[in-house]
Amino acid sequence: MKRVRVRFAPSPTGPLHMGGVRTALYNYLFAKKNGGDFILRIEDTDSHRFVPGAEEYIIESLRWCGIMPDEGLDADGRLASEKSERNPHAPYRQSERKSIYRAYAEQLVAGGFAYYAFDTAEELEKARAEAEGKGETFIYSAATRGALRNSLTLPAEEVAALLKSRTDWTIRFKMPQDRVVVMEDIIRGHIEVNSSTLDDKVLWKRADELPTYHLANIVDDHLMEISHVIRGEEWLPSLPLHYLLYEAFGWERPEFAHLPLLLKPVGNGKLSKRDGDKMGFPVFPLKWVAPDGAESRGYREDGYFPEAFVNLLAMLGWNPGTEQEIFSLQELVEAFSLEKVGKSGAKFNPDKAKWFNKEYLRMKGTEELAALFMPVLEEHGISADKHKVEEITELIKERATFVKDFWDIAWYLFEAPQTYVEKDAAKFFKSENVAMAREALEETDSAIAMEEYIRGKEWPMGKVMNCIRLALTGSSSGLGIADIMRFIGREEALARFRRAEERLL
RNA sequence: GGUGGGUUCGUAUAACGGCUAGUACUCAGGAUUUUCAUUCCUGCAAUAGGAGUUCGAUUCUCCUACCCACUACCA
Numbered sequence: 115m116k117r118v119r120v121r122f123a124p125s126p127t128g129p130l131h132m133g134g135v136r137t138a139l140y141n142y143l144f145a146k147k148n149g150g151d152f153i154l155r156i157e158d159t160d161s162h163r164f165v166p167g168a169e170e171y172i173i174e175s176l177r178w179c180g181i182m183p184d185e186g187l188d189a190d191g192r193l194a195s196e197k198s199e200r201n202p203h204a205p206y207r208q209s210e211r212k213s214i215y216r217a218y219a220e221q222l223v224a225g226g227f228a229y230y231a232f233d234t235a236e237e238l239e240k241a242r243a244e245a246e247g248k249g250e251t252f253i254y255s256a257a258t259r260g261a262l263r264n265s266l267t268l269p270a271e272e273v274a275a276l277l278k279s280r281t282d283w284t285i286r287f288k289m290p291q292d293r294v295v296v297m298e299d300i301i302r303g304h305i306e307v308n309s310s311t312l313d314d315k316v317l318w319k320r321a322d323e324l325p326t327y328h329l330a331n332i333v334d335d336h337l338m339e340i341s342h343v344i345r346g347e348e349w350l351p352s353l354p355l356h357y358l359l360y361e362a363f364g365w366e367r368p369e370f371a372h373l374p375l376l377l378k379p380v381g382n383g384k385l386s387k388r389d390g391d392k393m394g395f396p397v398f399p400l401k402w403v404a405p406d407g408a409e410s411r412g413y414r415e416d417g418y419f420p421e422a423f424v425n426l427l428a429m430l431g432w433n434p435g436t437e438q439e440i441f442s443l444q445e446l447v448e449a450f451s452l453e454k455v456g457k458s459g460a461k462f463n464p465d466k467a468k469w470f471n472k473e474y475l476r477m478k479g480t481e482e483l484a485a486l487f488m489p490v491l492e493e494h495g496i497s498a499d500k501h502k503v504e505e506i507t508e509l510i511k512e513r514a515t516f517v518k519d520f521w522d523i524a525w526y527l528f529e530a531p532q533t534y535v536e537k538d539a540a541k542f543f544k545s546e547n548v549a550m551a552r553e554a555l556e557e558t559d560s561a562i563a564m565e566e567y568i569r570g571k572e573w574p575m576g577k578v579m580n581c582i583r584l585a586l587t588g589s590s591s592g593l594g595i596a597d598i599m600r601f602i603g604r605e606e607a608l609a610r611f612r613r614a615e616e617r618l619l
Numbered sequence: 620g621g622u623g624g625g626u627u628c629g630u631a632u633a634a635c636g637g638c639u640a641g642u643a644c645u646c647a648g649g650a651u652u653u654u655c656a657u658u659c660c661u662g663c664a665a666u667a668g669g670a671g672u673u674c675g676a677u678u679c680u681c682c683u684a685c686c687c688a689c690u691a692c693c694a
Contacts, residue, residue, distance in 0.1 A: 125694045160693050235692070251621060251690070284692055302624070311622050316692045327694050351623055351689040372624085375687070379630080382686055429643095433632055437642055456632080459687065463630045466644045513656050523656090542654090565653080579653040591655035 118150025119341045122176075122183070123331070125157045126168035129402035129410060130175045132462075133346065133376040133385060136427045140373060141344045142181040143428070143450040153338060154186035156193055156207045157331070159324045166405060169193060169207075175399040178420050180443055203338045208330050215325035218333050218363070219285040219318035223265075227362035228317060230265040231286045232276050237263070253313035256291040285318040287328075287355065287362075295354040300342075300371040300452045307354045315355055328352065332359045335368060344371045344452070347459075371452050374431045375459040385462050395464040399423065417516035418467075422474040426467050430460045440473055472515045480508045486517045494521065496528045502601070509597055524593065527601045530610050531588030534618060538590035543618050547581040554578060555611055559604060561596035582607075585614035 122138040124130060130138075145152040154176070156169055173191060176182055186206040188194040194201040195210055205211055222228035231254075233241075238254070241262075245252035252258065259266060264286070265273045276283065293309040317329040325333070335343060350372045360367035378389040387410060390397040400412035413423045425441055433456075434441070434449045441449065475483070484500065484507040491498055498506075510523045534543070550573045558564040568578050580590055586598050586607060599607050 123694095127694070157694065163693060231692090238692090249620070253621090253690075282692085286692095305623075307623065311690095313690080319692045321692070324692095326692070331694090346688095347624070348688055348694090353623090374625085377687080384687080429631070431631090435633080437633080439631095439643065458625050460632095461630060463644065466631065469644055510656090512658095538654095568653090575653045577653090583654060587654095589655090593655080595653070 116341050117339075118145060118148040119153060119339050120145045120150065120344055121153040121155050121335070121338065121340050123155045123157050123334075123345075124172050125160070125163070126165060126172065127160070127163045128165050128168055128404075129398045129400070130168075130172045131376075131385070131387075132397055132399060132413070132427065135175060135179060135399050135423075136376065136430060137344065137346055137373060138176060139179065139181055139424060139427055140432070140450075140452075140455070143447055144342065144344060144452060145184070146447040147450050150341070151184045152181070153203075153340070154183035154193070154206060155334060155338070157327060158207060158209045159327060159330050161209075161322055161324065171400065171402060178399060178414055179424050180420060181424070208334065209324070211330075211334070212324060214337075215329055215333055216318060216323065219325065219329060222287070222317070222362055223285060225362065226288070228285050228287050229259075230273060230277060230283055231314075231316075232263040232268070232280065232283050234282065254286065255289055255313050256310065259288075259314060281320055283320045284316045286314040286316055287359070289314050289355075290358070295357055297353055297357055297370070299350070299353070300369055301374075301455050302350070302372060302457060305350075305353070309354065309358070312354060315352075328355055328359065332356055332363070332365075336360075336363070336365045340368050342369045342371065344373065347372045347375050371455070374456055376430060377459040377461040379462050379464060393464060395467065417518045418471050419474045419478075422471040425474070426470040430462065431456050440470075440477075468515050475514060475516070476511060478511075480504050480511065483507045483511055483517060483520075487520050490518065490521055491528070494525070494528070498528070506601065509593055526587040526592065527598065530606070530613065531586075533588060534584060534614065535589040538584055539618055542577065542580040542584045542590055543614065544581075545619065547577045548615060548619065550578045551581040551585075552611065552615070555582065555608060561599045565596075582611065585611040 120141045122141050124134055124138075142152045144150075154173070156172075158164055158169075173187065173193070177191070185201055185203070186194055188196070188198070188201065193205075193207050195205045195207070197204045219228060223230065238252075241258070242252040254262065261267070266288075268276070289312050290309045295307050295309055297305045297307070299305055315328055316326050318325050324330075353370060353372070356370075357367065376385045377383065378385050379393060385397060387397050390411070396411040396413045396416050398410050398412050399414060401415040402410045402412065404410070414420070421442065424443055424446070428441065428446050428450075429439065432450070432454055435454055438449075481504060484504040487503055487507055488498075488500070491503065506524055506527060507520070510520055513523050514520055550568070550571070554564050554567050554571075554573075558567050565575075568575055579595055583592060583595055583598075584590060586592075586595070586602070592598065602610075
């Protein structure tokens with residue numbers, strides 16, 4: 115059996131979308147499950163859409179998720195340009211492979227599978243407008259190519275002259291007429307398309323001497339010995355072209371699997387950056403600052419653990435067939451199979467995403483979480499003892515979704531409340547309660563003794579305790595009174611109570 | 620418009636052609652708790668519509684509807 119080799123081939127036109135990360139993840143899982151290789155290749159054949167920093171962003175995102183490629187990066191973690199034992203197919207950036215594609219395109223022309231086209235952008239634009247005027251759609255194909263300027267319609271001498279004199283011609287694939295292309299997709303099964311509905315795609319552009327996606331993709335997948343192409347559903351319409359290209363070259367083609375799309379939480383359509391802005395969740399793995407200065411939030415900066423992010427992404431479109439939902443990366447590798455990937459698009463649910471992080475937060479050790487809490491405390495100007503922070507972390511970890519929630523949950527252990535929630539104060543800090551609370555506080559020296567005291571007096575426990583809580587935390591919610599008093603001490607508790615009396619009564 | 624793909628509770632999904640269509644998130648209610656949270660329990664809620672095949676269809680076939688993608692010298 116052929117060695118499993120898959121690739122993730124993003125285009126550096128901006129930050130990697132979480133859907134892209136999922137595609138990378140599924141490729142990674144499939145490779146590892148089958149003892150194969152996961153390759154990174156950058157498809158930057160569109161010189162106009164290149165965005166500085168996007169390639170580094172992609173690599174850093176994969177690194178954060180823990181799904182590093184086996185092939186494609188050099189020792190410094192940059193995209194490999196030089197061949198090595200680890201990177202036998204370098205370079206992995208298509209712009210650096212520029213020189214290899216033309217010969218393949220010419221090979222197709224020589225074999226009668228492609229031709230030179232000399233139509234200018236304006237001419238094609240005009241043809242499109244005319245067709246649209248008649249309520250039709252113009253496609254460059256067997257039906258129209260006979261009336262256009264290309265090496266199929268022009269005399270050989272003129273073609274030769276144009277190839278020399280002009281620099282704006284292209285090589286187009288000669289899409290066969292009325293051929294039923296029969297395809298097999300691992301996820302979708304049997305698919306048939308009649309080639310007459312397809313157009314003569316541009317394969318190579320003389321203007322910048324670069325291939326288009328279709329040619330570069332097929333050539334590189336072949337050269338890099340890719341066994342399985344796992345990509346987004348948006349590529350399904352070009353699968354017949356890719357089948358035909360493999361056939362024209364006489365190459366064995368890889369297996370294909372087209373992944374369902376990631377959809378927006380409400381409404382219809384693909385998940386986009388706007389949805390995240392609107393509903394308050396990230397759509398990118400890491401924070402991204404665009405060249406124009408615009409910032410997009412990232413899962414990492416929002417406080418997600420990479421394991422949680424990977425886990426939630428894995429469950430969007432795939433399921434293990436069991437009721438298990440929490441998976442480590444290693445467990446995902448073991449459980450993964452393309453057969454269990456669904457066909458329909460998956461709407462992203464931000465609530466469920468948070469739930470995953472909460473679950474991971476609870477699984478973390480107190481020591482680890484406390485270490486993450488320390489810098490948050492320092493930001494608030496608090497330098498606390500490590501053991502004390504660990505004790506506090508133990509108390510609050512069950513209540514938080516993100517480490518950044520810790521402060522909101524337990525700030526009053528470090529500083530006294532300056533304001534009181536009006537509604538809570540009105541409800542609990544009433545004079546009859548205050549008298550009982552003051553006495554209980556003053557007459558005892560511990561929270562446990564205080565509870566005994568209140569019970570002994572047969573006072574209403576809830577009212578008295580809430581009265582104290584309001585003075586200590588400023589609201590009627592928070593940690594247990596005993597826990598709070600243990601951390602702030604009796605003196606501070608009394609001081610806070612007196613301050614509340616001054617301000618509220 | 621054309622081509623292709625898709626359709627189970629609000630969301631993610633499960634269910635050899637065969638139990639009362641299961642689970643998780645969200646939401647609602649309850650129990651526990653001095654409060655809040657946790658935890659536990661309960662509840663709400665789905666096979667898009669119509670034919671056909673079959674003893675029997677969420678599952679197979681066809682039609683309709685709706686949704687999505689693609690339809691560039693972008694990927």
